[in-house]
Amino acid sequence: MWKDKGMGFVLLQLQILSFIFLSFVNSGSAGVTSAFVRSEWPSTDIPLDNEAFVVPKGYNAPQQVHVTQGDYDGKAMLISWVTAEAPGSNSVHYGKSENKYEFTAEGTITNYTFYKYESGYIHHCLVDDLEYDTKYFYKIGDGDSAREFWFQTPPKIDPDAPYKFGIIGDLGQTYNSLSTVEHYLQSGGQTVLFVGDLSYADRYKYNDVGVRWDTWGRFVERSTAYQPWIWSAGNHEIEYMPDMGEVVPFKSYLYRISTPYAASKSTNPLWYAVRRASAHIIVLSSYSPFVKYTPQWMWLREEFKRVDREKTPWLIVLMHVPIYNSNEAHFMEGESMRSVYESWFVHYKVDVIFAGHVHAYERSYRISNIHYNVSSGDPYPIPDKSAPVYITVGDGGNQEGLAGRFRDPQPDYSAFREASYGHSTLDIKNRTHAIYHWNRNDDGKQVPTDSFTLHNQYWGNNRRRRKLNKNHLHTIIARVPLTDGMRRWL
Numbered sequence: 001m002w003k004d005k006g007m008g009f010v011l012l013q014l015q016i017l018s019f020i021f022l023s024f025v026n027s028g029s030a031g032v033t034s035a036f037v038r039s040e041w042p043s044t045d046i047p048l049d050n051e052a053f054v055v056p057k058g059y060n061a062p063q064q065v066h067v068t069q070g071d072y073d074g075k076a077m078l079i080s081w082v083t084a085e086a087p088g089s090n091s092v093h094y095g096k097s098e099n100k101y102e103f104t105a106e107g108t109i110t111n112y113t114f115y116k117y118e119s120g121y122i123h124h125c126l127v128d129d130l131e132y133d134t135k136y137f138y139k140i141g142d143g144d145s146a147r148e149f150w151f152q153t154p155p156k157i158d159p160d161a162p163y164k165f166g167i168i169g170d171l172g173q174t175y176n177s178l179s180t181v182e183h184y185l186q187s188g189g190q191t192v193l194f195v196g197d198l199s200y201a202d203r204y205k206y207n208d209v210g211v212r213w214d215t216w217g218r219f220v221e222r223s224t225a226y227q228p229w230i231w232s233a234g235n236h237e238i239e240y241m242p243d244m245g246e247v248v249p250f251k252s253y254l255y256r257i258s259t260p261y262a263a264s265k266s267t268n269p270l271w272y273a274v275r276r277a278s279a280h281i282i283v284l285s286s287y288s289p290f291v292k293y294t295p296q297w298m299w300l301r302e303e304f305k306r307v308d309r310e311k312t313p314w315l316i317v318l319m320h321v322p323i324y325n326s327n328e329a330h331f332m333e334g335e336s337m338r339s340v341y342e343s344w345f346v347h348y349k350v351d352v353i354f355a356g357h358v359h360a361y362e363r364s365y366r367i368s369n370i371h372y373n374v375s376s377g378d379p380y381p382i383p384d385k386s387a388p389v390y391i392t393v394g395d396g397g398n399q400e401g402l403a404g405r406f407r408d409p410q411p412d413y414s415a416f417r418e419a420s421y422g423h424s425t426l427d428i429k430n431r432t433h434a435i436y437h438w439n440r441n442d443d444g445k446q447v448p449t450d451s452f453t454l455h456n457q458y459w460g461n462n463r464r465r466r467k468l469n470k471n472h473l474h475t476i477i478a479r480v481p482l483t484d485g486m487r488r489w490l
């Protein structure tokens with residue numbers, strides 16, 4: 001009788017446990033591997049004479065115009081452009097109404113060689129003391145060849161400032177790349193967070209490397225001249241080509257791309273931070289030394305201390321190599337950076353980490369693996385409410401094509417994955433909520449495919465409820481033995 005009662009009790013407990021476990025799975029813990037099969041353009045670069053790369057009319061007209069944030073808090077802009085024939089004017093004329101340029105700023109001019117290619121004259125000009133939330137018009141170039149553009153400054157740093165970021169990675173210069181940029185232009189995004197691998201010019205040899213940097217600069221100008229792209233560097237920027245006598249890493253990238261690294265006390269343009277509206281954005285370099293005591297490690301340690309979630313609730317990190325990736329391509333390449341930085345990401349409650357490198361899309365649950373230290377016997381990532389969401393957006397559309405082979409079965413930490421081209425947007429609404437979308441390029445159309453509401457890790461209003469739920473689960477489940485698989489989800 002007692003035995004039967006005991007068995008009944010155990011069965012009841014197991015039923016409760018099954019219900020809880022399956023509820024957990026149904027409520028979003030089971031990952032999705034999308035079955036969508038794309039049918040778009042082949043992964044070949046757009047020909048040089050295509051209109052996507054058109055050279056602006058007029059002698060020595062400014063081309064490859066791009067802007068990025070020029071200071072820590074969004075009151076300055078770095079404006080860059082190239083003149084092909086001669087240095088020309090190095091001035092930016094700007095003001096708050098069209099054709100009326102009350103201010104002038106002077107920039108710097110540089111150029112470089114790569115094998116026998118000689119670059120045009122590369123201009124970088126800092127325009128500062130701008131007013132927040134204001135549209136500025138600017139003019140560069142000489143006489144009839146001058147060109148005019150505009151940009152909008154962000155709202156002042158405020159915890160509830162709404163702002164919409166786009167996220168693009170591994171872009172290249174194919175028809176798929178063009179489709180990604182055209183779709184992004186329709187998204188209403190105000191600033192691009194670029195997660196590395198820009199032009200893929202390193203797929204070429206000799207003078208064509210430089211030529212393909214120029215075509216890429218003209219191709220992206222349709223967006224980069226009008227809104228900041230926050231740059232991070234990938235492996236395709238390294239361009240270590242000893243057979244051509246080119247051995248200085250990131251040479252073309254560093255000549256062409258300017259970043260406001262000194263404003264965040266960084267000593268290197270490859271890693272830095274900016275604050276924009278309600279977001280604190282940290283840019284890391286996957287291909288620069290990052291282990292303990294390196295300059296990047298020392299800088300990041302201090303930058304995390306400067307983060308003030310009362311002013312900028314949203315803490316976003318950009319890097320090229322994803323830390324969590326279940327694609328066969330580049331599997332485990334982020335493990336070394338994970339082992340060094342993951343504990344900081346969790347400690348400082350980073351909201352989201354965007355990466356590229358893998359030519360597909362993937363999103364993780366909030367998980368961490370900080371207990372793993374080789375000897376702990378604890379090698380699996382576990383749900384961790386303080387951990388970031390990891391998102392790979394390496395699907396800009398470059399000539400290397402898609403990374404179509406995901407590891408099977410889908411790991412528990414992987415929430416959604418699909419091998420298609422596209423871009424993401426992060427639409428920050430206030431200090432507690434942001435709406436995230438991944439948009440697939442589908443035969444020329446933009447299709448919102450993966451979306452969720454991101455709750456802020458510092459201000460999120462459901463923290464107390466989550467804590468209560470977790471304690472409740474522990475109370476019930478502590479009565480029956482658990483398998484390792486079940487324990488990982490608690």
Ligand SMILES: [Fe+2]
Pocket residue numbers: 170197234235236320356357358
């Ligand atoms: Fe890459």
